[in-house]
Amino acid sequence: MREIITIKNLNYAYPDGVEALKDVNISIRKGEKVVIIGPNGAGKTTLLLNLNGVLEKEGGNIEIYGENIESLDRKDIIEHLGIVFQDPEDQLFMPTVFDDVAFGPTNLGLDEGEVKKRVRKALASVGLSDYEDRPPQNLSYGEKKKASLAAALSLEPDVLVLDEPTAELDPKSRSELIGKIWELNEEEGITTVIATHDINAVPEIADRVYVLNRKIVAEGTPREIFTNGKLLKENNLDVPEIFKLFEVLNCFGLDSKELPLSMDQAIDELTKTMQTENGHIHLHIHEHTHEDIEKLKDKYEHHQTS
Ligand SMILES: Nc1ncnc2c1ncn2[C@@H]1O[C@H](COP(=O)(O)OP(=O)(O)OP(=O)(O)O)[C@@H](O)[C@H]1O
Ligand SMILES: [Mg+2]
Incomplete structure (x- = not known):
C-alpha cells in the first residue's frame, strides 16, 4: 500500500x-x-x-x-x-x-x-x-x-x-x-x-x-x-482490562489460548470454547490457582481495594 x-x-x-x-x-x-x-x-x-x-x-x-x-x-x-x-x-x-x-x-x-x-x-x-x-x-x-x-x-x-x-x-x-x-x-x-x-x-x-x-x-x-x-x-504501559480478566479466568482453568484484547474478541473466544466443550465453560480452583493469581497481581502491581 x-x-x-x-x-x-x-x-x-x-x-x-x-x-x-x-x-x-x-x-x-x-x-x-x-x-x-x-x-x-x-x-x-x-x-x-x-x-x-x-x-x-x-x-x-x-x-x-x-x-x-x-x-x-x-x-x-x-x-x-x-x-x-x-x-x-x-x-x-x-x-x-x-x-x-x-x-x-x-x-x-x-x-x-x-x-x-x-x-x-x-x-x-x-x-x-x-x-x-x-x-x-x-x-x-x-x-x-x-x-x-x-x-x-x-x-x-x-x-x-x-x-x-x-x-x-x-x-x-x-x-x-x-x-x-x-x-x-x-x-x-x-x-x-x-x-x-x-x-x-x-x-x-x-x-x-x-x-x-x-x-x-x-x-x-x-x-x-x-x-x-x-x-x-x-515503558510504564498496561494491557486492556479484558485481557487481564481472561488471564484471571485462565488461573481458574479456562485455558484460553489467545487472550482477548477487546469485547468482540472475548465473545469470539468464549463462543469457540463453548463449541468445543459441548456448550459449557468449566472453571474450577485447582492446585495452583491462588499461586497463579498472586503472580498476576504482582505482574500488574495490583493494589487490593477491598
Ligand atoms: N514547550 C516545551 N518546552 C520544553 N520542553 C517541552 C515542551 N513541551 C514538551 N516538552 C518536554 O518534551 C518531552 C516530551 O513531551 P511531550 O509533550 O511530547 O510528551 P508526551 O509523550 O506527549 O506526554 P503525555 O503523555 O504527558 O502527553 C517532555 O520531557 C516534556 O517535558
Ligand atoms: Mg502528549
Whole structure:
C-alpha cells in the first residue's frame, strides 16, 4: 500500500535543551490505523506537532506522499493532514464554534456554501450541531475536545492525527468517538494516527502500534505489543482490562489460548470454547490457582481495594 507519511531519523530538542525525540523512524501507509503509546513525556505530542509542521525538526526527514515537508506549504499540509491537539485550548481561538470549525476550510479557499456544508456535517458528526454560535472558551473541556475534532474533520483530510482524543470524554462520548474513528477509517478510507493513554481503546483503533519513549522502542500489532510483558513494564504501559480478566479466568482453568484484547474478541473466544466443550465453560480452583493469581497481581502491581 502507498506510504502517506515517512519519518526518517527524526530528532527534536526544545529550546531549553530537552531532547524530546531521538532518531525516530515511522512509516504510515494509506488506510492504516496507527496508534502511538508511551509514558508521560515520551515525546508523543512532540512527534505529532512535527508531523504537521507546528514544530520544526532538527534533524532527519519527514515526507508526506513522498514530498519533503519543507517543500510543502501550509495549505498542502492541512489539505492532507488534519490534526487535533491534545489541549483543545491550543486549537480554538475564534469568537464562535462555527468560526473555529470553518477556519480550516476557509483557508483552503473553499466557497462559503461549501464551508457551511462542511461545518454543519463536522459539528453533527461530533454531536455539537446546536453549538454553532457558542463562544468556544465557554464550552466544557469535553465539548472543547469535540469542537477541536470537528475543526479537523471539516478539512476532510486523508490523514487524521489525534492527540489523546478520548481524554476527558464521558463514557458514551468516548465510545461514540471510538465508533467514529472506526467508521472514518473503514468507510471513508481515512488514515488515522492516534497518540493515547487509553489502552482499552487501542485494540479497536489500531492495526499497528508504535511504542515511543523518546525513540521508537517497539512496533507491532496490538497483540504483539500487549503480549510483550518486558516491553510493557519498561515503558510504564498496561494491557486492556479484558485481557487481564481472561488471564484471571485462565488461573481458574479456562485455558484460553489467545487472550482477548477487546469485547468482540472475548465473545469470539468464549463462543469457540463453548463449541468445543459441548456448550459449557468449566472453571474450577485447582492446585495452583491462588499461586497463579498472586503472580498476576504482582505482574500488574495490583493494589487490593477491598
Ligand atoms: N514547550 C516545551 N518546552 C520544553 N520542553 C517541552 C515542551 N513541551 C514538551 N516538552 C518536554 O518534551 C518531552 C516530551 O513531551 P511531550 O509533550 O511530547 O510528551 P508526551 O509523550 O506527549 O506526554 P503525555 O503523555 O504527558 O502527553 C517532555 O520531557 C516534556 O517535558
Ligand atoms: Mg502528549
